[in-house]
Amino acid sequence: MESPELLLAxxxxxxxxxxxxxxxxxxxxxIGEVQFDYGIPLVAGEGSxxxxxxDQVGPAAVEEAFWNLQSIAQSLDVAGSFRTLTLIAIGPxxxxxxxxxxxxxxxxxxxxDTTQTSLTVEEQIAPLIxxxxxxxxxxxxxxxxxPLQDFARSxxxxxPLTEIVAQSELGILAVETRLLRWFEEPLQNEDxxxxxxxxx
Numbered sequence: 001m002e003s004p005e006l007l008l009a010x011x012x013x014x015x016x017x018x019x020x021x022x023x024x025x026x027x028x029x030x031i032g033e034v035q036f037d038y039g040i041p042l043v044a045g046e047g048s049x050x051x052x053x054x055d056q057v058g059p060a061a062v063e064e065a066f067w068n069l070q071s072i073a074q075s076l077d078v079a080g081s082f083r084t085l086t087l088i089a090i091g092p093x094x095x096x097x098x099x100x101x102x103x104x105x106x107x108x109x110x111x112x113d114t115t116q117t118s119l120t121v122e123e124q125i126a127p128l129i130x131x132x133x134x135x136x137x138x139x140x141x142x143x144x145x146x147p148l149q150d151f152a153r154s155x156x157x158x159x160p161l162t163e164i165v166a167q168s169e170l171g172i173l174a175v176e177t178r179l180l181r182w183f184e185e186p187l188q189n190e191d192x193x194x195x196x197x198x199x200x
Contacts, residue, residue: 005114006056009090012121013054013112014040020129021045022052031072032079038068049083050128057089062099073106088112088125
């Protein structure tokens with residue numbers, strides 16, 4: 001009998017994937033001319049080519065998972081599909097199983113370890129979840145050079161500093177060239193003063 005933890009992890013995994021645009025395929029499902037009834041299949045929405053198979057994979061089922069996934073991977077190749085194959089293995093840890101490492105030769109494997117409590121299901125399948133940065137702070141959207149420009153304008157060296165900050169948009173070489181000119185200008189002025197004194 002399946003444990004409540006396993007059933008809950010499977011349901012939560014499906015819910016998370018469906019919330020980000022995956023949709024579940026009916027079983028059996030076809031790849032090319034071959035039909036499969038292995039696992040719970042989901043495919044990604046528009047803009048992605050993931051085929052995800054969710055299965056309850058304990059130590060006793062890794063070998064069976066290997067043969068099923070190898071057949072699916074071969075069918076994808078024969079059909080000329082560009083889909084990537086991912087197994088979400090739900091259950092006790094199987095990392096040290098030989099068949100687990102063989103599966104990784106043709107499929108990405110994400111483990112949802114139901115024996116631990118430190119990571120959520122979402123954290124364990126994070127590679128499938130799009131990364132979004134939500135930023136509503138208007139200040140954070142400002143030009144990153146603005147604080148430096150403000151400092152340059154208020155400095156006693158406002159003119160050269162402002163020009164150096166402006167040169168940063170052209171790259172490091174432009175900044176280095178302008179900095180060198182700034183350091184050399186006083187020396188050039190001293191040379192001019194010395195020449196004028198000599199002429200007098």
